[in-house]
Amino acid sequence: MDIERVLVVGAGAMGSQIALLCSRAGFTVACHDIDQHRIEAAYLELTDRSARDVAKGLRNQHDEDAAHQRLTFGTDLARLATDADFVIEAAVEDLEVKRALFNRLDRVTPKHAILASNSSGFVPSRIADATERVELVCNVHFFNPALVMKGVEIVTGPDTAHMTLATAVALVRRLGKTPIVLHKEIPGFIANRILGAVRDEAIFLYESGVASVEAIDTACRTALGYPMGPFELMDLTGIDIGYYTKRARFAESGNPRDAPSKSVIELVALGQLGRKTGRGWYVYDGNGRKIGPDSGQPQPS
Numbered sequence: 324m325d326i327e328r329v330l331v332v333g334a335g336a337m338g339s340q341i342a343l344l345c346s347r348a349g350f351t352v353a354c355h356d357i358d359q360h361r362i363e364a365a366y367l368e369l370t371d372r373s374a375r376d377v378a379k380g381l382r383n384q385h386d387e388d389a390a391h392q393r394l395t396f397g398t399d400l401a402r403l404a405t406d407a408d409f410v411i412e413a414a415v416e417d418l419e420v421k422r423a424l425f426n427r428l429d430r431v432t433p434k435h436a437i438l439a440s441n442s443s444g445f446v447p448s449r450i451a452d453a454t455e456r457v458e459l460v461c462n463v464h465f466f467n468p469a470l471v472m473k474g475v476e477i478v479t480g481p482d483t484a485h486m487t488l489a490t491a492v493a494l495v496r497r498l499g500k501t502p503i504v505l506h507k508e509i510p511g512f513i514a515n516r517i518l519g520a521v522r523d524e525a526i527f528l529y530e531s532g533v534a535s536v537e538a539i540d541t542a543c544r545t546a547l548g549y550p551m552g553p554f555e556l557m558d559l560t561g562i563d564i565g566y567y568t569k570r571a572r573f574a575e576s577g578n579p580r581d582a583p584s585k586s587v588i589e590l591v592a593l594g595q596l597g598r599k600t601g602r603g604w605y606v607y608d609g610n611g612r613k614i615g616p617d618s619g620q621p622q623p624s
């Protein structure tokens with residue numbers, strides 16, 4: 324299927340970068356959010372990102388200006404959706420919200436439009452039956468920061484048409500990314516399941532008093548060659564994102580190993596969600612640069 328117009332739903336850290344990625348690749352892009360303040364923040368973040376990339380010689384000014392001209396933001400979903408060929412939903416990680424959103428998208432997008440979720444927590448079959456186009460629903464899962472990370476997981480459900488998969492793969496390639504196609508759906512897909520096992524072990528070591536957050540991160544960076552440690556990564560992706568994902572998985576499985584850990588629950592309750600709030604496992608300056616460990620972080624028992 325020929326794709327010209329992409330609609331991204333959600334202008335958070337993931338949605339806004341996915342929108343710029345798509346407009347850089349030549350698609351005409353609309354980015355929706357229910358919150359006008361988030362749209363204004365996303366606009367500033369992307370403008371700043373473009374300026375940095377131009378200053379570093381990674382992008383040229385002309386191409387970047389053209390990408391921004393192809394990108395519009397708005398709060399009126401029905402208006403932005405009227406001519407979309409491909410939708411990427413990057414809204415809050417809440418199943419009922421996503422199902423309601425897909426049901427609405429089904430009614431306001433053209434009948435041929437593919438509806439993809441950026442979720443890794445909810446498999447396509449949990450979302451597809453909120454629409455009347457199950458064959459056009461799949462997951463296209465980007466990694467944070469979406470402008471940088473190469474891999475994108477593509478997941479189909481039992482009812483997804485082959486043409487939907489082929490179109491999603493072609494779109495991901497056109498974005499300059501590497502498609503990673505799963506044979507069947509499973510919550511968390513590949514990367515987040517592996518990442519989750521590492522993160523859970525890191526939290527176990529910390530909560531057991533074996534080592535500090537910094538020591539565990541340093542071990543992962545310097546002994547295992549990870550680009551960042553698991554606590555630094557939780558701060559980058561948002562502590563709340565991991566919390567909601569685990570909470571949803573626990574609600575389904577009832578397995579205590581799937582429940583959010585004590586220290587993560589405390590950080591979420593304190594509103595210390597990582598870089599975006601200036602505090603998480605570490606403290607950050609106004610530009611998102613790490614200042615040091617957070618002395619007020621939950622202490623191991």
Ligand code: 3HC
Pocket residue numbers: 372375376379443465466467468469470471472515518550551556560564
């Ligand atoms: N957005 C866009 N570009 C960014 C960025 C961001 N948030 N952070 C870094 N970059 C790019 C910029 O070009 C930056 O240069 P600049 O600061 O001059 O603009 C350049 O990378 C270098 O950044 P830094 O010096 O801050 O740090 P690093 O060299 O360590 O790179 C990193 C940062 C790319 C994030 C790297 O540390 C990394 O690869 N970390 C691992 C990320 C990872 O594992 N992501 C997957 C998370 S799981 C997930 O996303 C699942 C989902 O379901 C939540």
